[in-house]
Amino acid sequence: MPTVLITGASRGIGREFGHQYAEAGWRVIATCRDPQAAGLEDALAMDVASQLDVEDVASQLAGEPIDLLINNAGISAASGQAFGSFDYDDWERVLRVNTIAPIRIAEAFADNVAGSERKLMVFLSSILGSIAEGSGGSYTPYGTSKAALNAAMKGISGDLGARGITCISVHPGWVQTDMGGAGAAIDVRTSVSGLRQVIDGLGPGDNGHFFDYTGRVLPW
Template sequence: MNSILITGCNRGLGLGLVKALNSLPQPPQHLFTTCRSRAQAVELEDLAKKHSNIHILEIDLKNFDAYEKLIGEIEVVTKGEGLNVLFNNAGVAPKSVRIGATRPQDILDTLHTNTVVPIMLAKACLPLLKKASEANGSEPMGVSRAAIINMSSVLGSIGSNTDGGIYGYRTSKSALNAATKSLSIDLYPQKILCISLHPGWVRTDMGGSSAPLDVPTSTNQIIQTLCKLNEQHNGGFINYDGSQLPW
């Protein structure tokens, strides 16, 4: 892939994805990374100083009015070649677990960040993704042409839910999965591939210290999986290792 935009790169999986991509034999020419505060994204800043392909874009993704500026900054760098991949990684963890402790504002805040933001950012990036797809018309559907990767969670799987609870987070990821499916249908004529991806249960601030996977294991597998995606995966719900997950 020539260019990729990854949201939420100040820590955790987002930062891990940046490291994994830059460790490839042929890293992306342009790696656009977002964070809410550059001052707090110390490790990301250090990486950007060492690797000229990393571009840091400071933005509050919940401020939809800021998207036009974000797209403009990417266009200046890519010089009309568009954007190969939008990776909607940024998200928030559940604030409450059981129904008795669930508050309406918790659900609304989680849906805003985990569902509405990825949909609206996909909409904003669509002109760039279409340009990349057209410019790489000889390539099959996949990340080397144009793709939207939505970071979901197995907790958004209705078929796998045997524990209940986690209302805001589960519903936000189920809704994101539904959006991914619609995007895969709407953008198929432009050959823009769209999938939902579960990163595994990872030891991050969100995943907690008892998670079985560390960040490098998850992100390295994710990159391997992304490179194998093709038209058959379009509209799918995929595990970090490439296996299918139930809706």
């Protein structure tokens, strides 16, 4: 039975990943900030921005193979920002959660993934992190956090590839979640089943690439 570890499994896309992989017979290790509040008593408590939490969960799982690590947890930037009124404290908070935390987690669990059969890592990025296709403007703080995540993912893909691990960034679509809003283009089921198909088809040749939930390769 393959194992998946998901960050930010309390809501939205992360929660749906948990449902779909459990339904497909996988062992699901759900992690979230507050398992009890999320009604996920079996989940492990992990704030992705906390080095202590990450070390604690990594030591609990030491030696256990993780076939697929899904770095899903993420936050939006504070609303109402634009050039002339950027909130730099908020921007740093977004970079810590969306950019630095997923890389810290990739380092913390690399041995688990390298010791598994499938050896996959997926980073939830966004089309707003594409310099070619992103929107800029008020999305600049969030967009930079995902552009930097893509650059970091690409940056570590050589080290991971040398250990047999394939890592990719993905854009899940514009999805109806707390972050995407009720008016978003697709529901979580559509996004996550598309992403699962992309993940299912991954091979070493895909290492370091950026896909959307339909399998389209996205420009940086």
